[in-house]
Amino acid sequence: QKEVEQNSGPLSVPEGAIASLNCTYSDRVSQSFFWYRQYSGKSPELIMSIYSNGDKEDGRFTAQLNKASQYVSLLIRDSQPSDSATYLCAVNKGNNFNKFYFGSGTKLNVKP
Amino acid sequence: NAGVMQNPRHLVRRRGQEARLRCSPMKGHSHVYWYRQLPEEGLKFMVYLQKENIIDESGMPKERFSAEFPKEGPSILRIQQVVRGDSAAYFCASSPSTRAYRTDTQYFGPGTRLTVL
Numbered sequence: 001q002k003e004v005e006q007n008s009g010p011l012s013v014p015e016g017a018i019a020s021l022n023c024t025y026s027d028r029v030s031q032s033f034f035w036y037r038q039y040s041g042k043s044p045e046l047i048m049s050i051y052s053n054g055d056k057e058d059g060r061f062t063a064q065l066n067k068a069s070q071y072v073s074l075l076i077r078d079s080q081p082s083d084s085a086t087y088l089c090a091v092n093k094g095n096n097f098n099k100f101y102f103g104s105g106t107k108l109n110v111k112p
Numbered sequence: 113n114a115g116v117m118q119n120p121r122h123l124v125r126r127r128g129q130e131a132r133l134r135c136s137p138m139k140g141h142s143h144v145y146w147y148r149q150l151p152e153e154g155l156k157f158m159v160y161l162q163k164e165n166i167i168d169e170s171g172m173p174k175e176r177f178s179a180e181f182p183k184e185g186p187s188i189l190r191i192q193q194v195v196r197g198d199s200a201a202y203f204c205a206s207s208p209s210t211r212a213y214r215t216d217t218q219y220f221g222p223g224t225r226l227t228v229l
Contacts, residue, residue, distance in 0.1 A: 042164055043203055043220040044203070046218075049217055103154065104154030
């Protein structure tokens with residue numbers, strides 16, 4: 001079983017719609033959670049971090065965490081073509097070893 | 113610019129040569145991580161280092177690959193006797209500390225694209 005699982009997509013949404021990206025993780029002791037965006041040929045760029053159950057909003061982005069169900073999601077409101085990228089979910093178990101576990105990413109296409 | 117720096121950005125090697133990839137973490141960061149990404153694939157963890165220590169090398173191939181993070185200077189990922197299958201993007205990330213995980217985040221450098229001819 002992989003530590004972090006994501007649907008590879010592609011997820012296609014029309015411009016202006018809400019894009020919903022999901023991620024599940026296997027280890028209940030996981031403590032901190034991150035979403036990165038990666039454009040083709042570029043390096044991952046941090047979008048959001050979340051540590052507590054519930055929602056965290058930052059501009060058009062909302063991260064949602066449900067530790068009981070072991071899933072994290074990212075909502076992108078008013079999606080723009082410039083949001084088209086691969087979105088990586090990452091989990092830090094918060095133990096003595098500061099190792100991140102990355103999902104394989106979900107490719108998002110926002111169609112004009 | 114205090115971001116993570118990697119060089120070279122592009123590296124071409126012939127089979128059998130050595131590749132040395134360098135990573136300078138963000139200012140104030142003492143933890144370095146190396147990842148490999150094949151085209152159209154996800155990030156694969158390779159190794160996690162602190163200054164002068166390898167913390168976790170569970171993702172490193174057993175042969176030909178080594179990494180170091182000396183007391184002075186950048187972290188080095190070294191690939192000996194490269195083969196075509198080593199062609200990939202190699203990303204370095206850094207984070208500030210181990211204990212304060214709630215403030216820890218990994219910040220990525222621009223990557224080194226290795227092409228083995």
